[in-house]
Amino acid sequence: MIYVQEVVTRDGFQNEGHFVPTNKKIELINKLSKVGLNKIEVTSFVSPKAVPNLRDAEEVMDGINRNPNITYSALVPNLIGARRAVECEVDEINLLVSASNTHNLKNVNYTTEQTFEKFNEIIDYLSNKKISINGSLGTSFGCPFEGQIPAEHILNLIEKYFELGVFNITLADTTGMAIPNQVYNLCTKIINEFPTINITLHFHNTRGMGLANVLEGIRAGINRFDSSLGGLGGCPFAPGATGNICTEDLVHMLYFMGYKMTVNLDKLVNVAKYLQEIIPWELDGQVIKSGKITDLHPR
Amino acid sequence: MIYVQEVVTRDGFQNEGHFVPTNKKIELINKLSKVGLNKIEVTSFVSPKAVPNLRDAEEVMDGINRNPNITYSALVPNLIGARRAVECEVDEINLLVSASNTHNLKNVNYTTEQTFEKFNEIIDYLSNKKISINGSLGTSFGCPFEGQIPAEHILNLIEKYFELGVFNITLADTTGMAIPNQVYNLCTKIINEFPTINITLHFHNTRGMGLANVLEGIRAGINRFDSSLGGLGGCPFAPGATGNICTEDLVHMLYFMGYKMTVNLDKLVNVAKYLQEIIPWELDGQVIKSGKITDLHPR
Numbered sequence: 001m002i003y004v005q006e007v008v009t010r011d012g013f014q015n016e017g018h019f020v021p022t023n024k025k026i027e028l029i030n031k032l033s034k035v036g037l038n039k040i041e042v043t044s045f046v047s048p049k050a051v052p053n054l055r056d057a058e059e060v061m062d063g064i065n066r067n068p069n070i071t072y073s074a075l076v077p078n079l080i081g082a083r084r085a086v087e088c089e090v091d092e093i094n095l096l097v098s099a100s101n102t103h104n105l106k107n108v109n110y111t112t113e114q115t116f117e118k119f120n121e122i123i124d125y126l127s128n129k130k131i132s133i134n135g136s137l138g139t140s141f142g143c144p145f146e147g148q149i150p151a152e153h154i155l156n157l158i159e160k161y162f163e164l165g166v167f168n169i170t171l172a173d174t175t176g177m178a179i180p181n182q183v184y185n186l187c188t189k190i191i192n193e194f195p196t197i198n199i200t201l202h203f204h205n206t207r208g209m210g211l212a213n214v215l216e217g218i219r220a221g222i223n224r225f226d227s228s229l230g231g232l233g234g235c236p237f238a239p240g241a242t243g244n245i246c247t248e249d250l251v252h253m254l255y256f257m258g259y260k261m262t263v264n265l266d267k268l269v270n271v272a273k274y275l276q277e278i279i280p281w282e283l284d285g286q287v288i289k290s291g292k293i294t295d296l297h298p299r
Numbered sequence: 300m301i302y303v304q305e306v307v308t309r310d311g312f313q314n315e316g317h318f319v320p321t322n323k324k325i326e327l328i329n330k331l332s333k334v335g336l337n338k339i340e341v342t343s344f345v346s347p348k349a350v351p352n353l354r355d356a357e358e359v360m361d362g363i364n365r366n367p368n369i370t371y372s373a374l375v376p377n378l379i380g381a382r383r384a385v386e387c388e389v390d391e392i393n394l395l396v397s398a399s400n401t402h403n404l405k406n407v408n409y410t411t412e413q414t415f416e417k418f419n420e421i422i423d424y425l426s427n428k429k430i431s432i433n434g435s436l437g438t439s440f441g442c443p444f445e446g447q448i449p450a451e452h453i454l455n456l457i458e459k460y461f462e463l464g465v466f467n468i469t470l471a472d473t474t475g476m477a478i479p480n481q482v483y484n485l486c487t488k489i490i491n492e493f494p495t496i497n498i499t500l501h502f503h504n505t506r507g508m509g510l511a512n513v514l515e516g517i518r519a520g521i522n523r524f525d526s527s528l529g530g531l532g533g534c535p536f537a538p539g540a541t542g543n544i545c546t547e548d549l550v551h552m553l554y555f556m557g558y559k560m561t562v563n564l565d566k567l568v569n570v571a572k573y574l575q576e577i578i579p580w581e582l583d584g585q586v587i588k589s590g591k592i593t594d595l596h597p598r
C-alpha cells in the first residue's frame with residue numbers, strides 16, 4: 001500500500017507568482033478530498049508577510065469540507081502558527097527545519113539547533129491535544145549552499161525528532177538534489193536504525209529525477225510520498241525548472257506498476273485538469289497532456 | 300560503462316514544428332562530436348515528402364566533421380534510403396519496424412511481417428559493405444492503437460532480426476508507454492533468451508517515467524540508451540507532452556550515481572544551452588535550467 005499525500009495548496013501555491021483566490025483553493029481541496037488521497041497539506045500558518053500567497057490560511061482551513069479518511073495537515077513555523085492551526089482544528093501539524101544550517105539560517109534566521117529548541121514549546125503546547133505531529137527535514141538530500149548533507153547528520157536530526165516524541169518524519173528534497181542511489185542508501189540506513197518511524201519522502205523534480213527517486217525509496221521500503229497536483233511548486237534557485245513531483249504522474253506510474261493505493265487515478269486526473277483551468281500557465285504534469293497509457297486512439 | 304547515444308538531430312528535429320537550417324544541424328552535430336557521446340543518429344534517409352524536416356540528409360551527413368570514436372548512424376526505411384546512406388558513408392544503418400502491426404501499417408503502409416521481408420533486400424545490399432546494422436523495434440512497450448504488446452511478440456521479432464544477422468537491437472518506446480517494472484521484466488527475458496545481442500533502450504518521457512525506466516533497464520543489465528538533447532522530440536499523439544528522454548538530464552543523473560561514461564557532463568550541458576539558442580521555444584531539459592546538483596549558490 002502506497003500513501004499519496006497532496007501538497008499543491010501549500011508547497012505548490014506558496015511558490016506561485018500570484019495569489020490563488022481563497023474560494024478557488026477551497027474548491028480545489030474539496031475536489032481533492034473526493035479522490036482517495038491519504039493526506040492533504042492544506043496550508044501554512046506562517047506570517048502573511050513572509051508568505052502572502054498563504055495569508056488566507058484560516059479561511060481555507062475553515063472553508064473546506066473534510067473527509068474523515070483524510071489527514072488535513074498544515075505547516076507551522078512557530079508557537080503562534082501552532083495556536084492558529086489548533087484554532088482551526090487541523091488533524092496534523094507539520095514542523096519544518098532544514099538539515100542544512102545555512103539553509104535554515106537563510107530561511108528562518110535560526111540555526112538548525114535553535115529551531116529544534118523552539119520545537120519544544122510547540123510540542124509542549126500540543127501535548128494535551130489530539131493533533132498528530134509530523135517533523136520535516138528540509139534539504140535532506142542536499143543544500144543549494146552547502147552541497148551534500150552527510151547521512152550521519154540526517155540520522156542525528158531524526159534522533160532529535162525521535163527524542164521529542166515525533167515519530168512521523170518527512171525527508172524533503174527541497175531543491176531537487178536527490179540522486180536515486182543516494183535515496184536508496186539513506187532510506188535503508190534510516191529504516192535500519194529507526195524501524196518504528198514512519199518516513200515520508202518529499203521530492204522535487206528540479207533535475208528530472210523525481211519519479212526515479214520515488215522508485216528507489218519504495219525499493220528501500222518507504223511507502224509515503226508527498227507530491228503536488230500538476231507538478232506545481234517551483235524553487236527560487238531554479239527558475240523555469242519543474243516543481244514538486246507531479247501527483248497524477250506519480251499515481252499513474254504506480255497504478256500501472258500494480259501498487260495498491262486508495263487514490264483513484266481517473267478522478268485525480270480530472271482534478272488536475274481543473275487545476276490547469278485556474279492556473280494561467282501550462283502545468284508540468286505529463287499525463288494531463290498525454291493521457292494514460294490505456295487511453296488508446298481509434299485504429 | 301553506460302553508452303549514451305544521441306538522437307536529437309533525427310528523432311528530435313523530425314518532430315519539430317519547423318525546419319532547422321542545415322548549417323545549424325551541422326554546427327550542432329560538430330559540437331556534439333566533441334563531448335564524448337558514443338553514437339549520434341544524424342538523420343533519416345527517408346522521402347523528403349514524408350519527413351520534410353530531414354530533407355537535407357545528404358548535406359548534413361556530408362557536412363559534418365566526424366570523430367572516429369563515434370558511430371554516426373542514420374535511419375533507413377527502404378533500399379533507396381540504404382543506397383543514399385551508403386553513398387554518404389554512414390557508420391551504421393538503423394532499420395525500423397513497429398512491433399505493433401497497426402502502428403506499422405499507419406507508419407509505412409506495410410504489416411510488420413512485410414517490413415521484415417523488405418529488410419532482406421537491404422541486408423543483401425549491405426552484405427559486402429563495412430556498415431553496421433541496428434534493428435529498431437518501435438512501440439516495443441505499447442502501441443497507442445493496440446495497447447500492450449505481449450513480451451512473447453517482442454521476443455519473436457528479436458528472433459527475426461537475429462535470423463537476418465542483426466545483433467544490435469533497439470527497443471523503442473515510441474509514444475512513451477513503458478512502465479518501469481515492464482522494462483525490467485522484458486529486458487530480463489530478452490537478455491536470458493538472447494545473451495549475445497546488444498540491446499539499446501530508446502525511451503520517451505511522454506508520461507514522466509523516462510529516467511525511472513532507464514534505471515530499471517540498467518538493473519536488468521542494459522547499458523545502451525538513446526536520448527535527445529534538451530528532451531527534444533515530440534509525439535503526435537500527445538501534444539504538449541515531453542519528447543525523448545533528455546540527454547543532459549540522463550547523463551547528469553547517471554554521472555552522480557557514479558556510472559562510468561565517456562561523455563563529459565559540463566561540455567554536454569553547454570551544447571544543450573546552444574541548442575536552446577537555436578530552438579525558438581523552451582526545451583524540456585531540467586539541468587540547463589537548474590544547474591547540476593554541485594552548482595552551489597554563494598552562502
